Amino acid sequence: MGIQCSRLIPCCVDSQVKASVIETPDAEIEDSSEASNWPTFREFTLEQLKNATSGFAVENIVSEHGEKAPNVVYKGKLENQMRIAVKRFNRNAWPDARQFLEESRSVGQLRNQRLANLLGCCCEGEERLLVAEYMPNETLAKHLFHWETQPMKWAMRLRVVLHLAQALEYCTSKGRALYHDLNAYRVLFDEDGNPRLSSFGLMKNSRDGKSYSTNLAFTPPEYLRTGRVTPESVIYSFGTLLLDLLSGKHIPPSHALDVIRGRNLQMLTDSCLEGQFSDDDGTELVRLASRCLQYEPRERPNPKSLVAALAPLQKETEVLSHILMGIQHSTTFASLSPLGEACSRKDLTAIHEVLESLGYKDDEGVANELSFQMWTDQMQDTLNCKKKGDVAFRQKDFRLAIECYSQFIDTGTMVSPTVYARRSLCYLISDMPQEALNDAMQAEVISPVWHIASYLQSVALTGLGMENEAQAALKEGTTLESKRNATPKLK
Structure with missing residues (x-):
């Protein structure tokens, strides 16, 4: 487990959070009146x-x-x-x-x-x-080129390009028609499995705007001539994404145009899509890709016409995106471990048993600055505070445990995610959920991939009445624990 040795205090930020809404696939783009959701x-x-x-x-x-x-x-x-x-x-x-x-x-x-x-x-x-x-469900590149469980379905590919065209239409309507280096890594999937366009690409990667980092075979012809991005360049890049979704792999546009002219649709389309779409639908998407890849920028369609062309092609519009994608939704869980179950039930006694049996083995690798220095009286006093806290924790004297662990933490000479986790549980048992949350978050600062920190956050958030956030933290803990258990342990 990688550890960052840090004693950062969690920041105070605005509490506005976008409401979680499961949208219908053919939902219209919101106007500015919806901006208050963010x-x-x-x-x-x-x-x-x-x-x-x-x-x-x-x-x-x-x-x-x-x-x-x-x-x-x-x-x-x-x-x-x-x-x-x-x-x-x-x-x-x-x-x-x-x-x-x-x-x-x-x-x-x-x-x-x-x-x-x-x-x-x-x-x-x-x-x-x-x-x-943050979009938790990976990039289009991951789901399209490096899928592990199932290839992306035709209906989902159509949804991706429609959402992408709608994003470009919205940005254009707001005076932000330029998008830098549009590719499959810029398309992300949110907690509901819906595709979103990364806003990072709306900004240049540097002041000079030289931001095309893809293979030269995929860059717009005019960029190679002038070194500048135009709104028409973005449409060319959109055409390369259409090819990606059709083929399931990167195909240089020049080669794809030769295939298109030869009317060999079968050579261009992903074999995983066999039987999922009609020749008419495939031909229409190929025709649209061909228009986007025209050599002359003025001959390419604009985002609004792309939306008009793609909307009628949509399939299975009543099926939610996460189902089409075959990904776990934010409100569902894989089977929970005993610790995950205890946290979901807010069973503090069971959590105490787990932390007690775990001891300090998850502190292995924490880089304490004074670990190799001569032991001083102060260091010995600090360790004695921790030992007294551990005895009180084991004997369920949680008030004394909080006091001793606080003395250990306040000296600032050593850091321990386990001490923060133990004090967090003591706060939970003492009905102090905000203090418990602060400690669980601090444990995560020290150990970014430690599942127990996320689990304790879940329990504390439940105590604060933040049920949606608690569920998200519980799911995160489950994911981290699953990854941890899947990682081969060194002998």
């Missing part, structure tokens, strides 16, 4: 985003290329339990702070159900960061 754009401090991402922990990286990505994206969680994605630009990307803030605020005014909306930014010193809604 938090307003705001500026975060660097400290707040460090807290949310457990100190930009490696375990929280969700970028396509991990740490090697030029601009790294992390998942994170605010104190109000809202999950976020944080894009951290490299130090040379935006030297002009004012330009970065202006661009961020402009994109941050957009609010739509087809976007993973931009919620805020951070501009401190040389740091440039963007904050957006």
Whole structure:
């Protein structure tokens, strides 16, 4: 288990959270009157985003290329339990702070159900960061090219391109027609399995706008000539996505156009889609892709005409996206472990038994700065506080345990996720759910992938009457525990 040694205090942020709504596949795009469902754009401090991402922990990286990505994206969680994605630009990307803030605020005014909306930014010193809604169900690239359980169904592929076209139409109507490097990694799936367009692509990756990072075979012809992105360039990229969805793999547009001209639809379409669509539907999508990939930009359709062409093609519109995708919905769970069951029932006695039996083995690997220094009287006193707390915890003297663990924590010489977890449970038993939540979140800061921290957050959130957030934390704990158990243990 990777550990970040940090004693960050959870930040105070606005409590606005977008309402969770299961939308119908053919829902119309919201207008600006719906924007109140989302938090307003705001500026975060660097400290707040460090807290949310457990100190930009490696375990929280969700970028396509991990740490090697030029601009790294992390998942994170605010104190109000809202999950976020944080894009951290490299130090040379935006030297002009004012330009970065202006661009961020402009994109941050957009609010739509087809976007993973931009919620805020951070501009401190040389740091440039963007904050957006977190989409928990991977990218289109993952589901289309690297699927594990089932290939994406035809009806879902049609839904993806319609939602994407609607997103582009909305952005165009708001004066943001440029989208940089549109590809399968920019399309994300939310908690309901609905496709959303990442708002990160609405901003340049740097002040010069040179943001096409894909293979040159996939970039618009005019970009190769001028080095600039235009609204028509975005439509060309949309055409390459249509090809991706048809074929289930990357096909260079030039090769695809040769296949299209040869009218060989079978060579172009994914063999996994056999029997799922008619020749007429396939031909219509191919025709639309061909129009998007025209060499001359003026001959390509605009987003509004794309929506008009794609809407009539939709299939199985009454089936919810997460069902079509075959993914677990946020309100459903795989089988719970005994600890997960205890947390779902808020069985504090059973949780106490688990933590007691677990001991401190999950603290292994915590890098305490003073671990290899000479033991001092202060260090010995600190360890004695922990030992006294452990005895009180075992004997169920939770008031004394809180007192002793607090003395251990307050000295600041060592960090221990287990101590925070134990004190969190003591607070829960003492009917102090807010204090329990704070400690469970601090345990997560120290150990970003520790399932017990998420489980305890779930119990504390239930005590605070935050049922939706509690369910999300319980599911997160279940997922982390499942991944942990699936990881081979070193002998």
